[in-house]
Amino acid sequence: MNKPAIVTVDDDPEVLQAVVRDLRQEYGENYRILRADSGASALEALEQLKLRNQSVALFLVDQRMPQMSGVEFLEQAMSIFPDAKRALLTAYADTDAAIRAINTTKIDYYLMKPWNPPEERLYPVLNDLLDDWQATFRPPFEGIRVIGNRWSPHSHQVKDFLARNQVPYEWMDIELSKEAEQLVEYADCNKIHFPLVIFPDGSKLTQPTNTEIAEKIGLRTQAQQPFYDLIIVGGGPAGLAAAVYGASEGLRTVMIEREAPGGQAGTSSRIENYLGFPVGLSGGDLARRAVTQARRFGVEILTPQEAKGIRVADPYRFLQLSDGSEISCHAMILALGVAWRRLDVPGVNRLTGAGVYYGAAQAEAMSCKDEEVYIVGGANSAGQAAMYFSKYARHVTMLVRGDSLGISMSQYLIDQIADTPNITVKTQTSVIEAKGETSLEAITLKNNLTGETQTVPATSLFIFIGAAPRTEWLDGVIERSDRGFILTGPDLLRDKQHIKGWNLERDPYLLETNIPGIFAVGDVRHGSVKRVASGVGEGSICVQFVHQYLSKVL
Numbered sequence: 001m002n003k004p005a006i007v008t009v010d011d012d013p014e015v016l017q018a019v020v021r022d023l024r025q026e027y028g029e030n031y032r033i034l035r036a037d038s039g040a041s042a043l044e045a046l047e048q049l050k051l052r053n054q055s056v057a058l059f060l061v062d063q064r065m066p067q068m069s070g071v072e073f074l075e076q077a078m079s080i081f082p083d084a085k086r087a088l089l090t091a092y093a094d095t096d097a098a099i100r101a102i103n104t105t106k107i108d109y110y111l112m113k114p115w116n117p118p119e120e121r122l123y124p125v126l127n128d129l130l131d132d133w134q135a136t137f138r139p140p141f142e143g144i145r146v147i148g149n150r151w152s153p154h155s156h157q158v159k160d161f162l163a164r165n166q167v168p169y170e171w172m173d174i175e176l177s178k179e180a181e182q183l184v185e186y187a188d189c190n191k192i193h194f195p196l197v198i199f200p201d202g203s204k205l206t207q208p209t210n211t212e213i214a215e216k217i218g219l220r221t222q223a224q225q226p227f228y229d230l231i232i233v234g235g236g237p238a239g240l241a242a243a244v245y246g247a248s249e250g251l252r253t254v255m256i257e258r259e260a261p262g263g264q265a266g267t268s269s270r271i272e273n274y275l276g277f278p279v280g281l282s283g284g285d286l287a288r289r290a291v292t293q294a295r296r297f298g299v300e301i302l303t304p305q306e307a308k309g310i311r312v313a314d315p316y317r318f319l320q321l322s323d324g325s326e327i328s329c330h331a332m333i334l335a336l337g338v339a340w341r342r343l344d345v346p347g348v349n350r351l352t353g354a355g356v357y358y359g360a361a362q363a364e365a366m367s368c369k370d371e372e373v374y375i376v377g378g379a380n381s382a383g384q385a386a387m388y389f390s391k392y393a394r395h396v397t398m399l400v401r402g403d404s405l406g407i408s409m410s411q412y413l414i415d416q417i418a419d420t421p422n423i424t425v426k427t428q429t430s431v432i433e434a435k436g437e438t439s440l441e442a443i444t445l446k447n448n449l450t451g452e453t454q455t456v457p458a459t460s461l462f463i464f465i466g467a468a469p470r471t472e473w474l475d476g477v478i479e480r481s482d483r484g485f486i487l488t489g490p491d492l493l494r495d496k497q498h499i500k501g502w503n504l505e506r507d508p509y510l511l512e513t514n515i516p517g518i519f520a521v522g523d524v525r526h527g528s529v530k531r532v533a534s535g536v537g538e539g540s541i542c543v544q545f546v547h548q549y550l551s552k553v554l
Contacts, residue, residue, distance in 0.1 A: 002142065004055040009073060010089065010189035015113070019060065019089070022118045027130075030497055031057060036448070039068030039076075043352040044429045046080045049187040052202040054370045057133045058126065062089045063097060065109075073371055078105070079180075083130040083136070090493050126396030134307075140313045143168040144217070147180045148195030151439035153205055153353025156193040156360070160212045163363040164260035164267065165303070166288055167446065171366070210259075210304045210527040220435055222303050223327045228254045228300075230546060231319055231329040233307045237262025238336030238522025240290035241539030246333075247297035249543060254327065255294070257303040262287025263337040264467065264523075265532050267359045268381065272412060273319060274532055287533070289513055310477050310518070314554050317517060329554055331517045331546045334486060335539060336476070336524040338467035343376060346432035355440025356461045361385045368460050370394045373444060377464030378405050383413035385462060390420050393460075398425045401483040433460060469524045479514040488513055509545040511538060517549050 006023055010016040022032045035044035039061075049056065063070035070088050077084070090098045098110035108129055127194040144162065148212045149157030151172050162169045172180035174191065189196045193206040197213065205212055214221055217417040232239045235257030246255040260266060268283030291301065309320035316328045327401045342349075348356055357364055359381075360373055365388060372391040375386050378400035388397045398405075398417070404427060405414050417423050426445075432453065433444040445456045449455040469484040489510040492499050498507070501514055509527055511519045513521055521538035522531050527536065 002052075002054050003030060003032045003059040003327075004056045004137070005034050005049065005078075005387055006037070006044070006060065007034045007042060007056055007084075008060040009036045009039060009065070009070070011067075012062065012064045013036055013037065014338055015062065015089075018382075021059070022122060025533050026118070031130075036531050039065060039070075042073065043076055043080075045078060048092065048202055050080055051183065051198055052184055053142065053145065053198075053206070055140055057086040057130055057137070058085045058087065059466040060087050060089065060111075060126075063094045063101075064091060064320075066073040069097075071097065071105050072105075074101070074105050074107060081178070083133070085133050087111060087126070087129065089115075089343050106451050107154070119288075141168075141170045142200060143170060143173055144200070145170045145183070145198045146195055147172045147174055147177075147184060147189075147198070149497060150456075151354040153196055154351040156357065156363065157210070158197060158208065158213065160363040161260065161304070162211060164262065165214075165219065166284055166286075173367075215306055216554055220300065220302055222323065223254055223302060223321075224300060225252070226256075226327060227316075228252045228327065228329045228542075229550070230254075230331050230333065231256070231317070231327065232333045232335055233319065234258075234263065234335035234337050234522070234524070235261040235287075235291070235301065235303065236335060236337040236535060237265050237286070238288050238337070238535035238539035239263070240287070240294060240334070242333050242521060242542055243294045243299045243301075243333060244290065244297060244544065245540050245543040247299045248295065249547070251543075251546070253298070254300040254302065256305050256307055256321070257301065258306045259304055260287075261291045261301065261303060264340070264359070264381075265535070267362065269361050270384050271532060273410060276362060282362075293350050295331070303455060308473055310474065311514075312477075313513050315517075317515070329548055332519070333539070333542055333546070334513070334518065334524060335522045335535075336469060336473075336486075336520075337524045339470050340463065341466045341468050343431065343463050343465060345432050345434065347436070348431075351436055351440050354438065355436060355459055356434055358463050359385075361388050361462065364460070364462075365392045366391055368393045371459060372457075374399060374431075374458050374461045375464065376461065377466075378402055379408040379464065380410055380413060380465035381467065383417055385464060387413070387416055387420065390422050394422065396423045398423065398426045399429045399431060399445065400425060401430050403427050403544075431461070440533035467523070471524065477515065478518065478520075481526045484511060485528075486520040487526050488520050491526055509548065511542045511545055512549075517553065519545060 007330050061070040067174045074086050088098050090110050101107045117499050138272040176178045187204050197205045221307040229251040230253045230256040232242050243255045245421045266283040266287040272280035306322040308322050311318045318328045320326050369392045373389045373396045375398050386396050428448040429445050429448050432446045435442040442455050444455045446453045471484045482494050492508050523543045
C-alpha cells in the first residue's frame with residue numbers, strides 16, 4: 001500500500017532542507033515526505049496526488065512566503081485534502097496571524113521557529129496530530145477509477161470490460177460524486193469525453209477502447225510467436241479446459257478471447273450445480289481459477305483479441321486476427337461460445353447501455369441499489385441474475401414468455417426464487433417496447449394470453465433470452481447448421497457419405513469439423529449440451545483427438 005504523505009512547504013531552502021531532514025528521520029519509515037518551495041507548486045503536486053488516489057496526513061507550512069502565505073495555501077489545500085492535519089511554522093512576529101488562522105482556516109497547531117531540539121519541540125506535536133489522523137483514516141481504493149454517467153453506453157462498456165476481466169475498479173458517477181467532479185477538473189477532462197479512466201499511477205484515458213485499457217493494465221493482445229502447436233479460439237469454460245489440458249500435455253498453446261476469459265458463463269453471478277462446489281461459485285471465480293491454472297502451464301492468453309478468418313495450407317492452419325496479424329498452427333479448437341440473443345422490439349437497440357443491458361449483472365448491480373429491476377428471460381442465466389439483483393434492488397420482476405419457469409430453469413433456482421420475497425415472476429408476459437430519450441424511462445408489457453398491454457416506469461432492464469452463435473466469419477470454410485452452430489463428427493455425414501471437401505480415408509473424430517485438425521467444442525457446437533460442466537468435458541476430451549490428429553501429421 002502507498003504510504004500517506006507529509007507535505008512541507010517553505011520558500012527558504014535552508015529551512016525547507018532542515019524540516020525535511022527532521023521529518024524523514026522520525027517519520028520516513030511510515031510516511032512519504034514531500035517538499036515544495038512555494039504554495040503554487042505544492043498545489044499542483046497535490047492535484048497529481050489526488051489523481052493517483054494517494055493520501056495526505058499532514059501539511060507543515062511556513063506562514064511567511066511571498067507569493068502565497070501559509071494560511072492562503074492551506075485554505076486551498078483543504079479543498080483537495082480536507083482530512084489532512086494542518087500545522088503552521090511561524091516566526092514570533094507571525095503568531096497573531098497563526099492564532100487567527102486557528103479559527104478561520106481551522107489549522108490544528110502552529111510551531112515557532114526554530115524548533116530545535118525536534119525531540120522536544122517538533123515531534124511531540126506532530127505525533128499527536130498524526131495519531132488523530134490515523135484514528136479516522138480509511139485507506140483509499142488503490143485501483144482504477146472510472147468516472148462517467150450511469151446512462152452512458154461507453155461508461156457501461158468500460159465497466160463491463162473491467163468486471164469481466166476481474167480488474168478491480170471504483171465507479172464514480174459524475175452526477176452523484178463531488179469527488180468525481182474534482183478529479184475531472186484536475187484531469188482537465190471535458191465531460192463530453194466521458195468516461196474518464198484514471199489509473200493508479202495518475203495517468204488517464206478518455207473514452208478508451210477495450211484494447212487501450214488492456215494494453216494499459218498489462219493484458220496481452222498480440223501473440224509472442226508466429227506458430228503454435230494448438231490455437232484455441234474462445235475463452236469460455238470449454239476453451240479454458242482445452243487450454244489447460246493442451247498445455248499440461250506439452251502442446252505450445254495460445255488462447256484468443258474476444259472479450260474476457262470465462263465467456264458467457266463468466267458473467268454468471270452464481271453456478272450452484274457444478275461438480276465439486278457444494279455451495280456454488282460465481283462464473284467469475286470459475287474463470288479466475290481456470291485462467292490461473294492455464295497460465296501456470298504456460299498458456300498464452302490474448303484478450304481482447306478477435307479472430308476474423310481461417311485459411312488452410314496443409315499441414316498448417318492459419319488464423320487471421322482483427323489487428324491484421326496472422327498466426328499459424330497444426331491444430332485448432334473453436335470454442336467460440338454464443339452471444340446473447342437480441343430483443344428485437346422498438347427502443348431496445350437505441351437504449352442499450354443506457355438502462356437496457358444484455359447480461360452485465362455484475363457490472364451494474366450496485367447502480368441498481370434500492371431500485372426496481374426488470375429481467376427478461378426464464379432460463380438459468382435469468383434466474384441466477386434475479387437472485388443476484390435481489391441482494392441490491394428493492395424489487396426484481398422476472399418477465400417470462402412461457403407459462404412457467406419449469407420449462408427451461410433448474411429446479412434449485414425455481415425454489416430459491418420462490419423463497420425470495422422481493423422477486424416476482426410474471427409469466428405469459430413480453431416486453432414490446434422500451435421508452436426513454438437519453439436513458440430508459442419505461443417499458444411496455446403485453447400479456448400473451450389476453451393481449452392486454454401496460455406501460456410501467458423502469459430504469460433498468462436486463463435481457464437473458466437465450467443465445468446464438470457468432471460464426472459468420474467462418475463462411476466458406478467451416479460447415480455449420482442452418483442456425484449457425486458448427487457441425488462436427490457424425491453430423492458431417494450426409495446420406496452416410498462425408499460432406500464435400502473431406503479428403504481423408506478415416507471418419508472425422510467426434511469433435512472434428514469438416515477441416516481435418518480443426519475441432520469445435522462447447523456451446524458453439526451443433527448438438528452440444530448447454531451446460532458449463534459439459535463444455536469443460538468437451539474441451540478436455542478434445543485434446544485427445546488433437547493428439548491423435550497430430551500423430552498422423554508430425
